[in-house]
Every structure is written in C-alpha cells, then in structure tokens.
Amino acid sequence: MKVSDKIRKAESERRCFWSFEYFPPKTDVGVVNLFDRMERMYMLGPEFIDVTWGAGGTTSDLTLEICTTAQSVYGLETCMHLTCTNMPREKIDIALEQAKKAGIQNILALRGDPPRGQENWTKVDTGFAYAVDLVRYIREKYGDYFCIGVAGYPEGHIENPDKEADLLHFKAKVDAGADYVVTQLFYDVDVYLDWVKRVRAMGITIPILPGILPIQNYSGFKRMTALSKTIVPQFILDDLEPIKDDDQAVKDYGVRLAIQMCTQMKEAGQMGFHFYCLNLERSTRLTLEGLGFVAPREQVRPLPWNPSLGKNREKETVRPIFWRNRTKSYIMRTEAWDEFPNGRWGDSRSPAFGDIDGYGVRLKYPAQECLQMWDHPETLAQIAALFVKYCSGELPSLPWSDSPLQGESDVLSKRLITVNANGFLTINSQPSVDGALSSDPVYGWGPKNGFVYQKAYLEFFISPAQLDLLVDRIRQHPFLTYYAVNKDGDLRTNTKGDSPNAVTWGVFPGQEIVQPTVVEGSSFLAWKDEAFELWNQWSLLHGSDSPTHKLLQGIRDSWFLINVVDNNYKSRFAIYDILDEIAAQTATSVAH
C-alpha cells in the first residue's frame, strides 16, 4: 500500500500516526538483530518504516534486502530511500525495478550528499543532478505505481544560502509529483511551524512529517548539531548543561523534549511524526508512550517470536537461568541491551553499531577546510607531524577524529605525542580507569551513583615492519591482546575465538554490570573498511599524480590498523612503554 494512502486514511480517521527510520547495520549479526528489533517495534504500530540508502549506493543491496524483508516478512509498509549520488540512470533503473519486484511501493527520492572526497555536488554521466529530476523520472517511467516522498528542510538546506530559492526548489519537487514530505531533524519547533506556514502559503498541500530525533547522548548531540549547523534553542543547552555527564539523565531528557516538541506540533494541528530511531527502540517507544499514542509496555502483548531469528546467539553464556535452554537470546529480548554507549564503538551485534546517520563514510569537513588543516604532506614525517599536532591540541581534527581529544586523553597526551612522533599513527585511545564515580566529569557515564572502569586501549596505523616487532614484544606481555588487519583483510591476533572483550564497564545501583564498550574481531573488521577508506578520502583531496595522493594511498594499501588492549586494567602505560622501546630499538623518530 502507498504511504500517501495510509496517511490519508489516518487523517480521515482524525488519528495521529508515526513512522520509523532505520539504517542498514554494519555487520551481518547487526542485520539479524535489526529484524528482531523491527519485529518488536511493529508492536508500536508505525504507519510505515523507512530504510536509508548509504552514500553513493554503498549499501544498496542491503537497503533493498532489508526493505524486502520488512515488507514481505514483517508486513511493515516500507519506504526505500534512493539517492542520485554515484548513480547512473542504469543503476537507478535496477534499484527501482528490484523495489517493484519486492512489492515496495514507496520511494523517498533524494539527491544525496556530494560524493566522497568532493565538496560540491556533481552528477555522474546519465545520472541526475537534483532530487527533482529523480522524482520526475520515477513519475515518467512508473506513472502512479510508486508513492514518492521528498526531503524538506525547515532551516533551509545547508548548501543553499538563498532560503527563498531553496524553498522554490523544494516546491519544484512537489510539483514534479511528490506525494509527501519528511523533514530534516530540528529542535526549534517554532522554526518548523513557521516553515510549514510558508510552504502552505505557496499552495503545497501534500502531507508533511516532521523528523524527530530524541537526543541520545550529550557529546553525540553537540557534535551532530555543530556539523549540520542545526539551530538549538538556548533552553535545551541550559537544560542539558547540569546533566551532561549522566547519560541516562540525558536520554530521559531527550524523551521528555521529544514529547514536548510533538505536543506543541500536535496542538498546532500536526498529526504525523517521523522518528529517526537510529536503529534503537527505547527512546522512540517512551516518546510514543508519553504522548499517549501507544499503551505503556506492560499492557502490550508481545508478538509470537520468529524462531528462525537469533540462532547466532545460541552460544551466549550470559543469560538468566530460566532461559538457559532457550535458543532465543536473553539480551536480544530486552529492548535496551545496546542503549549504552552512544558515541564510543559498541557491540557489533547491535543494529545501531556504526556511524550515526547510516549514510556512509566521509570526511566530516568540506574539502577546503580539510586542505587548510592538513596541507600537502609529502613525507611520512609530515604525516606524523600532523598527528602530533592533533594530539597536542594544535589541530582540531584528523580524518578519524572529527573533534579535539576528549578530557580523558589528558593523562595520555604526552605519551600519544611521542608514539605519533615515532610513526605509530594513533586514531583512538582510552586510559585505564579503576573505579571512577559515574558522575565524574572526565571518566563518568551511565546512571548516577555508579562506578565505572576501563582497560587501557590504543588503536593506530602501523607499518608492516613495525608490526612484526610489536607482535614479537606483545608475546612477552600476557596481559596484552591485539587485533591487526590490513586493507585486504589479512588479520593477525593473539586472541582465542571472537567473544567480546569488555574494555569499559559500569557498576550501578540495582542493575547488572553494564559493559557498553567491547573489542572483538567482527566489529574491528567492520570498522577497518571505514578506517582505511578515510585514507582514500583524504588522498582524493589531492590530484592523483601528486606526491601527497601517492603517499596516502601507499599507507592505505600497505599499512596495518591495530588495536591493543591492556587487560590489566590497573596498568596505564604498558602499551606506550613497548612502542617507545621499539622506536628506540629502530631509531625511527619520524616527526620533528
């Protein structure tokens, strides 16, 4: 059924309605668990669900697979996103044909963001330049078969400083045959309501669904709103300030704020709401409950679960005794098993694992800004010097680190500077923590009155020759475990099996131990593609014949990415000591 028909029906029955957006998970297990979550969230009665299209079609097969399963197995009315990025006409034809075959009748037609490594949008040969062209094409080719949604921007699209022109381009998409609109997320309801008024005044009558993203954690919220330049009313910043170190309190606030925003919109006549769930369940459910749209959890009868799911968790060892002989996992039965953490890399089994928007890997700043920050390095020493500058706070960002080092890294910064100067290019670290209060402004996370722990962790790029020396040294340190992999997937490790190694855990009143951050082979392998792709993205800022391009590509093609965990959580600098020893042995200080 078409989304537009469903919306019309809900409106004619004068009832509020809602939809959920998911993105293709990074790992196979994440996909299985996403289906599990979709099944649970089916109970929340979404009118339809959306699945995003990875930037440049990077997830096209998976997007289609998830859409097909959601539509045919779970009976969820499904809308497939489709973008023009890197999509020649033939590929668009294939995607639309496959969607049609799978019984999908709804497409959110988008332009997409500029292709990787490019600042400005350019269309590919035989492709489309704007969403309006895609809308027009789908209408021409498929008539009324597809219901077409388009994106709306209450604050204006970030690339177009001329807000009036932007609005006219938006109108052109509607005139070309769009059936409904989903907006970019926002936090200022007045801005949204004002935009809707202006849109209506232009004679646009199709349904508009506001995009709602309940705040999930403080640093993620700050980072995301800064990057996309989203307007955040001062009262939200004021409300968050005193609770920013209490993750649970921030999540609860996010739900209260979403309820407040939806209530204000409802009072102004809004009936439909689109939730960016980020593949998580809890905040969306609580928001719907708070609005009185769904009954509180206890009153909802669960669906009989699909026994074909969850096989992968049969060997799970942590579960209550009464589930010992059941194949369906205990953890997957609970809605919140992967709610923490939000920014820190989490459990690859979570459907939410991976990047926050699900649109794909890219440098987080426009090309011009990247070039200003990172210049034209032509030697390894110059690359290492950039990492050193980042760790000393002189450079705000690196391709793998979009904001400056966090407070927890202060105790490490001197050691980080040294290892980077020695050519071990670090991208991620955490110091060991032996029982800090969960409200600690530097190390704390999770609900208050708890204690948090961490094992020392360091992740860096290393040359193949240095890797051999390091692996040799690690053999003499029984507390150290590592995973190292190159671009082609050549994996080396001293771990046995792939059960997750908890590197952050918390002990809170009245709860089980929470272990939000794990290191495991499968998530590392999922992440490594992104990590190596960022070398490529960086190289694309430079002409293909330039020494910088060749240097960056060379590192991408031959170096390893390694993570090392010191399982003695009371020890702080063992990893750094070893790296310093190797550097002294080979006299490889590369950055001056």
Ligand SMILES: Cc1cc2nc3c(=O)[nH]c(=O)nc-3n(C[C@H](O)[C@H](O)[C@H](O)COP(=O)(O)OP(=O)(O)OC[C@H]3O[C@@H](n4cnc5c(N)ncnc54)[C@H](O)[C@@H]3O)c2cc1C
């Ligand atoms: C609800 C929603 C879902 C999204 N889902 C995805 C997703 O699944 N995958 C993904 O990669 N991205 C997704 N995005 C991001 C989206 O692709 C980007 O925001 C992209 O930059 C713009 O896409 P658009 O379809 O709005 O583009 P358009 O409507 O084509 O507009 C893009 C820009 O071009 C300008 N413009 C439009 N027409 C013309 C014209 N004729 N001449 C000159 N200028 C013009 C507009 O003012 C605007 O600045 C989503 C965004 C939203 C709001």
Ligand SMILES: NC(=O)c1ccc[n+]([C@@H]2O[C@H](COP(=O)([O-])OP(=O)(O)OC[C@H]3O[C@@H](n4cnc5c(N)ncnc54)[C@H](O)[C@@H]3O)[C@@H](O)[C@H]2O)c1
């Ligand atoms: N290791 C994995 O298996 C894995 C899996 C998924 C994602 N990731 C990636 O890991 C990155 C970190 O995720 P996050 O949200 O926890 O980030 P974050 O911003 O919270 O950084 C994590 C920690 O690393 C430190 N750090 C940042 N840049 C550093 C650098 N260049 N050298 C040394 N320390 C640095 C920060 O100060 C912070 O303490 C992201 O890019 C994420 O996509 C890693």
